[in-house]
Amino acid sequence: MLRRAVLAGLTAGSLMLSTACGGDGEPAQQQRQADGRLRIVAGFYPLQYMSERVGAEDAAVTNLTQGGAEPHDLELKPSQLAQVSDAALVVYLNGFQPSVDEAVRLQAKDKAFDVAAVERLAAGGEHGGDPHVWLDPVRFAVIVGKLGERIAALDPANADAIKVRAGQLQDELHRLDEEYTAGLRTCARREIVTSHAAFGYLAGRYHLTQVPISGLDPDEEPSPQRVSQVAALAKEKGATTIFFEALVSPKLSQTIAKEIGAKAAVLDPIEGVEDGDDYVSVMVRNLAALREALGCT
Structure with a gap:
């Protein structure tokens, strides 16, 4: 398939870039913008949303899925593969977007934040493997907290502000949960x-x-x-x-x-x-x- 061919062709160079930096240590120079902000890549909108809220002015967040597009069907372009390679952190949901999964496996294993590993998705239980975990504000709040810890570890100079913003978003999500609980009682x-x-x-x-x-x-x-x-x-x-x-x-x-x-x-x-x-x-x-x-x- 074309996507696999493109990935294979870029693998060697991309791996050289990605192995030049650590996963949770100080990001390499190419993993920051010229203004010092962390480069964060998100697979699709809810992951972009929480990354932007938590990272705020300390992060530059790129969404791999264009607005109005179906994220399941995403096929990465070479320019997007370069964004994955240059990122300080790739926020994705394993099993939801196959092309992103493969790019992470080849280029970003040590700098990936897998939402499915934070709030494990049911393989065959009541939700039948449903990946849409962000539609539960309580589960989403747990993910936000873990993301805050990960970004703070990458940016110690701004760690306190990052953790405060994560807590503020968690509070909003818990209020949203309260509205749903009362509204659907x-x-x-x-x-x-x-x-x-x-x-x-x-x-x-x-x-x-x-x-x-x-x-x-x-x-x-x-x-x-x-x-x-x-x-x-x-x-x-x-x-x-x-x-x-x-x-x-x-x-x-x-x-x-x-x-x-x-x-x-x-x-x-x-x-x-x-x-x-x-x-x-x-x-x-x-x-x-x-x-x-x-x-x-």
């Missing part, structure tokens, strides 16, 4: 019908039941039998809303909604955001959409 329904199985952690945290039309892969085509099953269950439970995602086609959700007399609406897995939005604002919007769909008081 008393609802007429507790089933959320979604276009794909991205909301397992959110559902588990707030005692909801996710009913996905398709599995964890947003490109997976559900069988006609599955679509019929979901439509029947949604009608039986009195669902008023069938959710779809901002980066995925709404057609299936709209079809089921029309069939049972419901409406289709967005429930965002926050894999990317539009200009003017951020993680917290989209989570607040998701809460409002859930409260309306579930008849919460």
Whole structure:
């Protein structure tokens, strides 16, 4: 494959760069901007968000996934491979973006922060390997704390400020959790019908039941039998809303909604955001959409 060929062609030079520096020691010169800020590379939006909040003026954060793009399908360009090689820290989620996983393995093993190693993803339990751990604010807060420790270790001169910012973001996430807990405590329904199985952690945290039309892969085509099953269950439970995602086609959700007399609406897995939005604002919007769909008081 082209991606593998590109990676192979750059491996030798990239490895020479990456082995010239330590993982948790003082970063090499190329791992800092000219103004002294740490170079941090994030695989996709939620990881960019927490890196920017924690690193702030002490870090220059690059998101490998362009706005509006589906992060699962990312194919790295040579320029992005160079960014991985030159980074002081690569923040990624192992198993979510294969091209990033491979770049980390070849070029950034000793300077990678793997979200999946901080908050281990269920391999086959209640969430079925769902990688969308950031949709649970409590789990996300744990990850933020660990990221703060890692960035602080790379930048001792600014360690205190970095840890303070990590704590501030954790406080915001815990307040968000409190809003969700209160907002979803008393609802007429507790089933959320979604276009794909991205909301397992959110559902588990707030005692909801996710009913996905398709599995964890947003490109997976559900069988006609599955679509019929979901439509029947949604009608039986009195669902008023069938959710779809901002980066995925709404057609299936709209079809089921029309069939049972419901409406289709967005429930965002926050894999990317539009200009003017951020993680917290989209989570607040998701809460409002859930409260309306579930008849919460």
